[in-house]
Amino acid sequence: MDSLLQKPGQKPPQVQGRHVDKLDALPDEQLKKQDEAYLAKHHLDKLFGECLQGLVQEMPRDPLQFIIDSVQYGVEQAKQDPATGLPLHRKDKLLELFRVIDKQDTGRISFRSMQMYANRYGGQTLGPEELSSIFTDFKAGSDNLITQQEFLVFFSRVSKTISNAQFESMVKEMLN
Template sequence: MPVASRDVDALDPLPDSKLKEEDQAYLERHGIDKLLTDLMSNMVQLKPQDPLQYIIDTLQFGSQFAMQEPGTGLPEHRKGKLLDLFRVIDTDNRGKISLQSLEAYTRKYGGTCISQQDLASMFTDFRPGQDNLVTQREFLVFFSKVSKAMPNAAFDELIRDLMA
């Protein structure tokens, strides 16, 4: 019984060099070759703590806002939003927040969604200094751990909820 002819058998195969040329032309036409080269170069130079998040943030916000703070690994766009939140809680502009200022903030914006006991426990998780005040740095370190696995959309929603 004769084997039926297949459409694929009628195609002329492109030589590997021709495929490579077409692929290269596509990458160049869309600027992907430069984007990936720059991305890899920046990653090797900056060595971000979370390379995958750095790639995502670079593509979403640009390399300037994707840079990660060395101590916390927070990308600049997240750090800025957290500092805005910190300043809202730090009503006396000391650069530090107390449990009382956090309680006042949650009473005003958080309603009854968190108990005093849970709030005190959370405050301890910030690891306040001997003065029992949380610095911006401690605040950023805490939220860098809390938000590490969050996609940007979930992080933005968290900040919106905390600032609402």
């Protein structure tokens, strides 16, 4: 591909690192030592070792998200809740948000609590119909109250398709 982009008579660009087609003629042992030194210098051997160990121990629902979260937040924060599949770092932030909405600390959110929260934080953007629709999407129990678990399940579906940065931004916006 690179050769197709080159003009006739132009030298190929210098390759940084090692390119499989342009390897130096080094003995395997020397290449192995270079690789190990690079991994150790950047602490990648430890990082990927912990990540791999976490993968086989936890067997998360979403292994790719586990790897991303392990690199970004560490293996402990990457562990996924078996019931919702939420990584611990996301679950903690959502529980903080739940507590903000559940002012009475009942462990359940009523439509009225959701309405008060929306009026304070999103009153200009959410009308009564939208709020009612969102509340219905939480699939509240027969008592018409949203439990922490229902709250987490809802957000596990919502947050599955967004990056960690988008999730952080969403929660930050909802908490401020």
